[in-house]
Amino acid sequence: MRAHDYPTPTIEECTVVDHYFANRLAPTDSVLERVLAANQAAGMPPHDVAPVQGKFLAVMVQITQAKRVLEIGTLGGYSTICMARALSEGGHITTIDNNADFALVAAQNFELAGVTERIEQRVGTALExxxxxxxxxxxIFIDADKPNNPAYLDAVLKLSRVGTTIIGDNVVRGGAVSNPNSADPNVLGVQRFLQKLATNPNLNSTALQTVGEKGWDGFSLTVVNALP
Structure with a gap:
């Protein structure tokens, strides 16, 4: 095993660093704070991306110069707002969620953030x-139910072009992704998703672990190099 340059931290220490980065590079604002409060009041699970992750998505929108963004998994729209704010003139996001009640809260959040015109909400089963x-x-940002991740990948590749960037969230699962004996449907979905990324010759992919206020997790990053 490769020697570590720095001591292995605790999750608590990683959270402190997360907040350090957020305060300097991804400071929150009253709108985003109200969005999180609205999501909590609506009884949504606390699955919103962390501020530094939201900023990462915003930077990716700018790096890729994306005009059309697709998000699978709206929840309360925190990540949607982060990306919508980063869009250049004429940019547009299509975001999908199957929970109609959550979609109503997200719509209110979009109006609060002043980004409604940049967003098309679609409510229904994602694959449909x-x-x-x-x-x-x-x-394309995939951040929904993990058992369906392999099917989501197949579906979004049909909506891609050469150069499309695909981000898959929550792929580490607290380290469980590397467990070959896992029976967790979420872990199995991520493992099959990663296997599809690894074996598709038209894709160039990597994955990175993250630690911080949301614990130990990570994301995959893919570029479509060719179409079948």
Whole structure:
């Protein structure tokens, strides 16, 4: 095993660093704080991306110069707002969620953030909605139920172009992703998703671990190099 340059930290120490980065590079604002409060009041699970992760998505929108963004998993729209704010003139996000009650809260959050005109909400089962969309999208963020991740990948590749960037969230699962004997449907979904990324010759992919206020997790990052 490779020697560590620094001592292995605790999650608590990582959270402190997360907040350090957020305070300097991804400071929150009253709108985002109200969005999180609204999501909590609506009884949503606390699955919103952390501030530094939201800023990462915003930076990716700018790096890729994305005009059309697709998000699978709206929840209360925190990540959607982060990306929408980063869009250049004429940019647009299509975001999908199957919970109609949560979608209503997200719509209110979009109005609060002043980004409603940049966002198209679609409510329904993601695979059914994806089958109705027209590509290509420039940036795709997959952040929904993990057992369906392999099917989501198949579906979004049909909506991609050469150069499309695909981000898959929550792929580490507290380290469980590397457990070959896991029976957790979420872990199995991520493992199959990663296997598809690894074996598709048209894709160039990597994955990174993250630690911080959301614990030990990570994301995959893929660029479509060719179409079948």
């Amino acid at each position: 909605v994806l089958a109705t969309l027209q590509g290509p999208f420039d940036l």
